[in-house]
Amino acid sequence: xxxxxxxxxxxLTTDTVADALLHFVAALGSSHRAEAIEIPVVHDDGEADTxxxxxxxxxxxxxxxxxxxxxxxxSREAVQQLHSRTESLARPRPVASTDPESTxxxxxxxxx
Numbered sequence: 001x002x003x004x005x006x007x008x009x010x011x012l013t014t015d016t017v018a019d020a021l022l023h024f025v026a027a028l029g030s031s032h033r034a035e036a037i038e039i040p041v042v043h044d045d046g047e048a049d050t051x052x053x054x055x056x057x058x059x060x061x062x063x064x065x066x067x068x069x070x071x072x073x074x075s076r077e078a079v080q081q082l083h084s085r086t087e088s089l090a091r092p093r094p095v096a097s098t099d100p101e102s103t104x105x106x107x108x109x110x111x112x
Contacts, residue, residue: 001042001072005062011041011051014075018063020082021055027089029057035085040073048073 002018003010013021017039028035034056041051048071055061 001066001068001070002063003066005064006053006055006059012044012066012068012070013039013041014072014079015065016079017075017082020079020086022061022063024082024086024089025055025059025061027086028055028059031089032057037082037085039078039082040075042068042070042073046070 001012002015003012004018004021021037021039024035024037034054036052036054038050038052041049043049046069
């Protein structure tokens, strides 16, 4: 598992969640927006729980591997959602235009 340090605190989560979370935060850097997420964690007593985070382009997370005898919480859904949200940030999005000469194929690729 990995311990994530964020906003003065830390939590333990699966390796796959930690990796997906870091990639998502990195992708948010180009979107200039914040997102609310919920991920599975394990408390220091071994109890499984979830943590809710608001992360954005300025979020500073640190991920460190940690040996533990605790069972990994079920993280498949959280990892899938993080990957999906990360991929959606990479897709070009159409931008509305008030220019009467613009066409339906005009896109703003500056955010890529």
